[in-house]
Amino acid sequence: MSDNRCFHCSLPIDEPIRFFATINGICQPMCCPGCQAVAEAIVAGGLGSYYQHRVGSTSQQVTLEPVEELAIYDRADQQQGFVHPADQGCMVANLIIDGITCAACIWLLENHLSALHGVVQVSVNLSTHEAEITWQPDQLPLSQLLLAIHQIGYRASPWRADQQEVRLKQENRTFIRRLAVAGIGAMQVMMYAIALYSGAISEDMPALHRDLLRLFSAIIATPVVLYSAAPFYRAAWRDIKLLHPGMDVPVAIAIGSAYLASLWATFFAEGEVYYDSATMFTFFLLTGRYLELRARHATIRAARSLTGLLPPSCLKAVSGHFIRVPVTDLQVNDIVRILPGDTIPADGLLLQGTTSINEAMLTGEHLPRKKQSGDSLLCGTINMGHPVEMRVTHVTEQTQLAGILQLQRQAQQDKPAIARLADKVAGWFVLFVLLVAVAVYWVWSGIAPDDAFWITLSVLVITCPCALSLATPACLTAATGYLHRLGLLVTRSHLLEGLHSVHHIIFDKTGTLTEGNPALANVIVINDTGLAPQTVVELAAGLEAHSEHPIARAFATPGRYKATDVHNHTGQGIDGMIDGAHYRLGRSDFAAPGQQLTPPDEQGQWLLLSRQHQPVAWLQITDTLRPQAVSTIERLHRLGKTVTLLSGDNASAVARTTRMLGIRHWLAEQRPEQKLSYIKKMQAEGQQVMMVGDGINDVPVLAGADVSVAMGNASDLTRTSADGVLISGNLEHLADALCLAARTQRIIRQNLLWALGYNLTALPLAATGMVAPWMAAAGMTLSSLLVVSNALRLSRPPAFLPGSALWKV
C-alpha cells in the first residue's frame, strides 16, 4: 500500500496521484475531485490556516450537491420553522451542520460564511453543531448560503428545534446553575471551615465568633443542599419507591444528615458542624454527573442528523413535466425522476431502464447493484448509473429505512442492563448503615438519652460514603480519558464495565474488518492471448486512470500505457485506445459483446479486459482487510473470546474473509433483523455480546448488543446507536480496550475495598463517640484522595507493551 494520503481527508491515495491542490504555497495531494474542490474553496477564501489548526482529519467529500437541489430552500413555504425575521430586514436561519469534527471547523465555517456579501452574523456551536446565521435575504438567497457551506465540505440541513432539544438545553442550563451554586458555596464554606477547625484545635476561639461563623456557613450551605443537591434526593426517593437502593440513597442520606446535624449544632450550640463536607461532596458529585450528562447529550444530538440521509427535494412528474418538490410532499404512486448521483427519496419501483444502485448504506455491500425495470429501489440509497424514473410505493415512516430505525429504537429499549458493581455494593451498604444507626440510637438511648440523637447523626455523617461513591466514577473517568487518547471514544458510560464481562464478539465485515474500498485481488489471463498478468494490470490502469468510479481506485500501479479516446459507460465499463488497439474493460457482456463468458469463480466481482472485442483477461476486485484485522482477531482469540462474523455480503466473499482472518464462526447474507435475532439468541443463552460495526444495517444490532462499538467512518446514526466509537479505525485498540477494562475492574474493586474498609473502621469509633470532628474530616478527605489517585493510575499508559505476557489479563 502506498504511503500517500489525501491532505484534506487523510485517506490513502493510490499511485499515480491525479489530484492536487496548492495549500499555503505547497502543492498537496488529494484523493478525489471532491476533496480538491473543497480544499481549493477553502484556500480561495483565504482560510488556508484551517489546515494548521484542525485536529484529526476531515471527512471525505465525494459528491457536491447540485445547486438546484438546494434551491428548494429559497421558497418561503420551505423556510418555515427554521428561518425567522430579525431586525433591519435581516433573517435568521437555524441550520444543523454535518461534518464538524473540531474547533478549526467552526473557525472555517464562521470565517468563510461571514466573508459572503450579505451575511451579517454567523455563530456555530461546536458541541451541538447548530449554526445561527443572520443575513439579508435581498442580497443573498438562502440556497447560496447553503451552497457556500457545501463548498467547504460540510452538509447543512434545516434545523427546527423540537421539544426534545428545548428540554436538553434546559437540562444543561439547570445543571450548570446547580454546579455554579455548589461550587461558589463550597469554596466559601470551606474558608469558614478552616477558621473553625483552627479554632477547635487551638481551643481559644470565643464562642461568639464560632457561632457567627457557623451561622454564615449555614446561610451559604442552605442553597447548596436544598437546590444543588436536589437531583440526588429525587433519584434516592425514586430508588426507595422502587425498593432498589442505588448509590443515590447513601449520598442523599449523607448530605441530608450532615446538613441537619450541622443545623442542630448551629442553633442549639451542641455537637459539630459539617457544612464543608456536605457542600464539597455535593460539588464533587455534581461535577461527575455533569460530565456524564454532556456525554449523554452528545449522543442524543448525533441522532438528529437522520434527516441528512434524505435529499431535501426531488423531481416529481406533474402533468408530463418534472418539477422540483420537497421530499415531504411526495405521495404514494407519484412518479419521480432520479438523476445519477442522487439519493433516492422514498421506497419505490423502477419504471423503465436499467441502472446501478449503491445500497451500501442499507446492506453494507459496497459494490453497486444492478436494477432493472420492476425492481424495488430503497429510500436512502444512491443512483450510480443512468437517470431513471420510479413509482413511489412507500413514503417517510413506511420506508425500509424508517423500519430499521424503528428496529433500533426497540432494540435500545430491550437492551439488557449491565449491573453496576457500585450500585450493588451501595444497596447492601445503605441497609447496613441504617441498621447500625438504628442499633446505635437504641443502645445510646438506654445509656444517655440526651446524646442518642446527636451520636446517631454523627454515625451517619462519619459513614458518609464519599470515597465509596467516588470509587467507581473516578476509575471510569480516568480509563475513559485513556481510551479517548487511544482513539476509542466512549459515548455511554457502561461501555467499560460491559467490556469486562463480554464473552462473544461479533464483527461486521465490510468497512469494519475491511477497509470498505475495492482492491485488485486476482488476474487470470485467458490462455491464447499470451500477455503477462502485470501487463494486463497496467493496461487496465491506463484505462481506469480516466475513471471516477470507485473501482478505479483498485488500480494502484502507475500506468506504463496512456489511453486515449476514453469513454465511460455507466454501469458497463470503460473503453479507449492504447497503442492503436481498442480496449474495453468492464462487465463481460460489455467487453466482449455477443460472447457468453462466465467468470472463473463465483467469488468477488470480475471485470473482463478485451482487445478488439476479443477477451484478454479476467480481473477480480475485492475489498482489502484492515491492516490490524488479523493480529486483532488472534489477540481476541488468545483473550478467550468467541469471535463471529455477521455480514450482509454473499457467502463466498464472507467465507474468503473468515479464512484469511482465522474466524471459525460466520453467517452470510444477514439482514438487520436476522443479525438482531442472532444476538438475541446468544443473549438468551446467557452470553454477553459485543458488536463492532459501521453500516446503517448494523444499527439495530449495535443498539441491541450488550456492548457495541462503531467504526470511526460510520454514519452519525450508527455512531449514536453504539456505546463507543473507534475513531482511530485501528482494530488493535479494541483488544487494548478489553485489557484496560479488566484493569479498570480490578482497580474499582481495590477502591471499593478501601472505601468500605475506611467506613467500617470509622463506624465503631464514631458509634462510641471517640472521633473528634477534625479527625473525621481529615480521614474522609484522605480516603477520597487515595481512591482518586488510585484511579488516576488508569489514565497512564500501561508500563508494559502490547503482546507481552502481562497483557493477557
Added chain:
Amino acid sequence: MESLIILLPLALVMIALATVVLLWAVDDGQFDDLDGPAHSILFDEPHRPAATDTQNKNNDNG
C-alpha cells in the same frame, strides 16, 4: 475581631453577586458551547480585504 461583624455579611453579599453574575451568564447562553470559544481565540483572523473595506466605510460614516 469585631471586624467579623462587617466582613462576614460583606462576603455574603459578594458571593451572592458572583452567583447572580454566573446565573446570568448561564441564561445568556455563554455555557451552551464549552469547547468552541476556548479554541477560537487561538486562531488568527484571516486576512480579508473585503472585511477591511466595510470597516473603513463604517469609520468614514462615523
